[in-house]
Amino acid sequence: MALWVCSTPESSLSLTGMTIPIPKSIDATLTLLSQGGYIADRSLATALYLSLSMGRPLLLEGEAGVGKTEIAKVLAATLGRRLVRLQCYEGLDIASAVYEWNYAGQMIQIRMAEAMGNSNTDSLSQDIFSDRFLIRRPLLQALTPDASGPPILLIDELDRTDEPFEAFLLEVLSDFQVTVPELGTIKADQPPIVIVTSNRTREIHDALKRRCLYHWVGYPTAARELEILRAKVPGADQRLAQEIVAFVQSLRDRDLFKQPGVAETLDWAAALTHLDKIALDEQTIGDTLGVILKYQDDIARIQGSEATKILDQIKSEIAAAHDRVSLGGRL
Numbered sequence: 419m420a421l422w423v424c425s426t427p428e429s430s431l432s433l434t435g436m437t438i439p440i441p442k443s444i445d446a447t448l449t450l451l452s453q454g455g456y457i458a459d460r461s462l463a464t465a466l467y468l469s470l471s472m473g474r475p476l477l478l479e480g481e482a483g484v485g486k487t488e489i490a491k492v493l494a495a496t497l498g499r500r501l502v503r504l505q506c507y508e509g510l511d512i513a514s515a516v517y518e519w520n521y522a523g524q525m526i527q528i529r530m531a532e533a534m535g536n537s538n539t540d541s542l543s544q545d546i547f548s549d550r551f552l553i554r555r556p557l558l559q560a561l562t563p564d565a566s567g568p569p570i571l572l573i574d575e576l577d578r579t580d581e582p583f584e585a586f587l588l589e590v591l592s593d594f595q596v597t598v599p600e601l602g603t604i605k606a607d608q609p610p611i612v613i614v615t616s617n618r619t620r621e622i623h624d625a626l627k628r629r630c631l632y633h634w635v636g637y638p639t640a641a642r643e644l645e646i647l648r649a650k651v652p653g654a655d656q657r658l659a660q661e662i663v664a665f666v667q668s669l670r671d672r673d674l675f676k677q678p679g680v681a682e683t684l685d686w687a688a689a690l691t692h693l694d695k696i697a698l699d700e701q702t703i704g705d706t707l708g709v710i711l712k713y714q715d716d717i718a719r720i721q722g723s724e725a726t727k728i729l730d731q732i733k734s735e736i737a738a739a740h741d742r743v744s745l746g747g748r749l
């Protein structure tokens with residue numbers, strides 16, 4: 419059986435044609451992410467830096483909408499690498515994740531051979547089970563050489579797959595090779611950069627976790643969330659941005675069925691900017707709560723007096739913070 423070694427260059431070329439090396443420090447990793455519009459805290463940058471420099475997959479777990487998937491996208495964009503995404507779901511199989519044969523194409527080839535009187539079955543079988551009829555799915559694509567360097571392989575929402583697929587993945591992540599029985603073993607000499615995400619709807623198996631570095635992506639602090647909002651929705655009014663972040667942070671302290679993620683904060687900022695709002699008020703909150711809360715029970719809990727209470731509290735906190743800043747400036 420053949421062993422194909424897919425060779426790829428060590429460094430990569432960005433869209434601008436410049437070579438983008440892997441960051442050499444945690445600070446350089448933070449800078450790289452921020453160049454792609456991703457505002458990371460130091461612990462996440464440390465995990466990513468170690469994953470890149472040690473060549474180990476990075477498993478990111480966390481609540482929905484906290485920026486797990488975005489890391490892989492930003493990494494691909496800033497390093498100038500190809501992003502190969504495997505979106506996981508229940509029932510995901512090898513044919514969708516690794517490869518399958520182009521049966522229709524093979525049938526046409528067989529019919530053509532028959533029509534031309536070709537009775538050499540060995541050469542026909544070699545022909546139809548060649549690279550030409552192989553459909554590469556994400557895991558195989560990630561082992562295929564690319565001029566820009568090893569791609570970023572995003573295995574997204576792994577917790578949605580079933581355990582047999584996870585066991586199969588274990589092999590791929592250990593050896594970075596897959597075997598196609600009719601062709602042989604396909605292996606990349608430089609493994610892809612692997613980011614695995616999970617929303618923890620079920621526990622990922624220990625054996626897989628052991629092969630990865632692990633980082634829990636939590637909700638950002640208010641200061642970081644404000645920074646993210648400014649980077650992602652630059653058109654939002656300054657005061658509105660502060661109030662939105664304070665309101666959402668305050669919601670996260672409450673016992674809700676589904677707390678709003680960063681994605682919801684950004685959506686709310688974009689929605690209120692579309693409505694030409696420059697500050698939060700009771701009416702606007704009531705009319706737009708569905709942008710940040712997606713369960714009717716949660717909306718019913720917050721709408722009305724609870725929203726007014728939060729609004730009063732955050733307005734007085736923001737005013738107090740402004741007073742402190744202006745007092746500090748005068749001293």
Ligand SMILES: Nc1ncnc2c1ncn2[C@@H]1O[C@H](COP(=O)(O)OP(=O)(O)OP(=O)(O)O)[C@@H](O)[C@H]1O
Pocket residue numbers: 455456457458480481482483484485486487488489615617646650680681684
């Ligand atoms: N630290 C951050 N810096 C910049 N943008 C961020 C950050 N965190 C989240 N975002 C933004 O929030 C949105 C949601 O991010 P993303 O889709 O990566 O979340 P997720 O954790 O993968 O969510 P899910 O579990 O629902 O898939 C994106 O628009 C992303 O740009």
Ligand SMILES: [Mg+2]
Pocket residue numbers: 486487488574615
């Ligand atoms: Mg995601």
